[in-house]
Amino acid sequence: MGQKDIVEKNLEDYNDVFSDIVNGFVFCGKRTVKSRDLRSLKVRSQYKADKGSLHEEERDNAKYWSVGKVKIAILGLENQTNPDKDMPFRIIGYDGAAYRSQLLDENSKGRCPVLSIVLYFGESRWSGPRSIKEMVEIPEGLEEYVNDYKLHIFEIAYLTEDQVKLFRSDFRIVADYFVQKRKNKTYIPSKKTIKHVDAMLKFMSVMTGDERFLEAQKVKTTGGEPNMCEILDQVENRGIQKGIKLMQGENDILRAERDAALAEKAAALSEKDTALTEKDAALTELVQKDAALARAMELLKKHHIAFA
Numbered sequence: 001m002g003q004k005d006i007v008e009k010n011l012e013d014y015n016d017v018f019s020d021i022v023n024g025f026v027f028c029g030k031r032t033v034k035s036r037d038l039r040s041l042k043v044r045s046q047y048k049a050d051k052g053s054l055h056e057e058e059r060d061n062a063k064y065w066s067v068g069k070v071k072i073a074i075l076g077l078e079n080q081t082n083p084d085k086d087m088p089f090r091i092i093g094y095d096g097a098a099y100r101s102q103l104l105d106e107n108s109k110g111r112c113p114v115l116s117i118v119l120y121f122g123e124s125r126w127s128g129p130r131s132i133k134e135m136v137e138i139p140e141g142l143e144e145y146v147n148d149y150k151l152h153i154f155e156i157a158y159l160t161e162d163q164v165k166l167f168r169s170d171f172r173i174v175a176d177y178f179v180q181k182r183k184n185k186t187y188i189p190s191k192k193t194i195k196h197v198d199a200m201l202k203f204m205s206v207m208t209g210d211e212r213f214l215e216a217q218k219v220k221t222t223g224g225e226p227n228m229c230e231i232l233d234q235v236e237n238r239g240i241q242k243g244i245k246l247m248q249g250e251n252d253i254l255r256a257e258r259d260a261a262l263a264e265k266a267a268a269l270s271e272k273d274t275a276l277t278e279k280d281a282a283l284t285e286l287v288q289k290d291a292a293l294a295r296a297m298e299l300l301k302k303h304h305i306a307f308a
Contacts, residue, residue, distance in 0.1 A: 029166030
């Protein structure tokens with residue numbers, strides 16, 4: 001299970017977010033699915049790998065939707081950041097596993113339908129297949145006998161403003177971000193409050209690659225439920241403070257380097273002065289010796305003393 005899957009579950013596993021996504025896409029914003037009527041469900045599909053070993057794959061998120069003791073449906077969410085050419089096979093595998101789980105449940109008193117929704121967060125349009133028949137070549141004469149299985153894919157970045165407004169949970173902020181980035185290449189955060197702050201920021205940092213959300217996880221907010229605008233403002237202010245400290249640190253380093261360079265030059269000048277002083281002393285001594293020799297020669301001449 002990848003990091004993205006884990007992060008997605010942390011956000012979408014909240015019943016208010018899960019029900020909001022289903023209501024927004026399936027029921028056009030009508031509050032049909034209540035968060036209190038959802039119960040988490042693990043659905044795994046089995047498949048054989050190339051070497052023949054049996055593997056299990058767990059779907060991103062699934063919940064029982066029931067009112068009282070009456071099961072209405074099994075609802076599943078799948079998240080994609082890139083088109084998957086095998087997505088119809090994956091979905092039919094998950095849904096088939098969900099139907100099979102009902103057969104194996106001895107305590108189940110009824111059967112219910114399974115609905116899977118694929119949330120696609122890519123910037124480009126979904127280019128993968130949307131049904132089984134788009135994936136396979138059907139021999140002539142079998143078309144009407146081969147059952148198709150269609151995907152319900154929603155391209156988050158291509159939602160309209162009216163569609164985004166259908167969501168009431170933290171998912172509205174998610175949808176708004178991807179729509180803005182696709183249309184404007186920039187993001188101006190809204191003032192809608194965030195209920196699940198940590199899960200939201202983790203989701204956004206992993207799914208978008210925007211380091212501001214990663215930095216925002218380190219920022220402590222005070223008082224009530226914050227909005228994205230407040231959080232990113234705090235991140236920006238923290239960045240400014242870090243920049244000031246960084247500049248101060250760089251100035252301290254430059255100052256220390258300058259002082260070290262000046263000290264090194266002073267030491268070099270001092271060394272030169274010492275050498276010059278030694279040369280002056282040696283020259284003075286030589287001059288004195290020459291003067292003494294000259295006086296000695298004068299005395300010798302005066303007394304007519306010659307060297308043999």
